[in-house]
């Protein structure tokens with residue numbers, strides 16, 4: 647039995663240890679805010695926090711997250727009012743929306759470690775997460791807004 651904490655709740659599973667975390671989040675727990683994009687560590691749609699670190703959930707196995715604290719977009723804020731979520735609304739950031747939970751989770755890890763990043767630091771940090779709709783300018787503005795207003 648593998649144990650971990652997901653969005654503050656204890657979770658046990660008898661899934662195979664090599665199962666990617668993303669599968670368990672979406673298929674076992676119904677936490678579908680974390681998206682399956684490429685499944686190959688190339689897009690960032692599946693970004694969650696593992697012990698506070700932005701991590702691709704498609705690329706990490708259950709065995710690697712045993713006893714870890716995992717946070718998904720559903721657990722970022724109890725009421726959906728994390729400064730980034732408010733800034734995302736204010737800047738009308740999403741287009742199709744598919745990449746955006748991963749973008750927010752990656753941005754949240756940045757602001758947790760660097761509350762006032764420069765534009766260059768934001769651009770550098772966010773470049774692992776792809777947006778096929780090209781919302782990058784709005785993503786950057788939203789992160790800057792959240793950094794200013796939080």
Ligand code: FES
Nearest residue numbers: 683684685690704
């Ligand atoms: S789905 Fe995980 S990086 Fe693309």
Ligand code: FES
Nearest residue numbers: 742743777778779
């Ligand atoms: S908003 Fe469509 S992929 Fe980013």
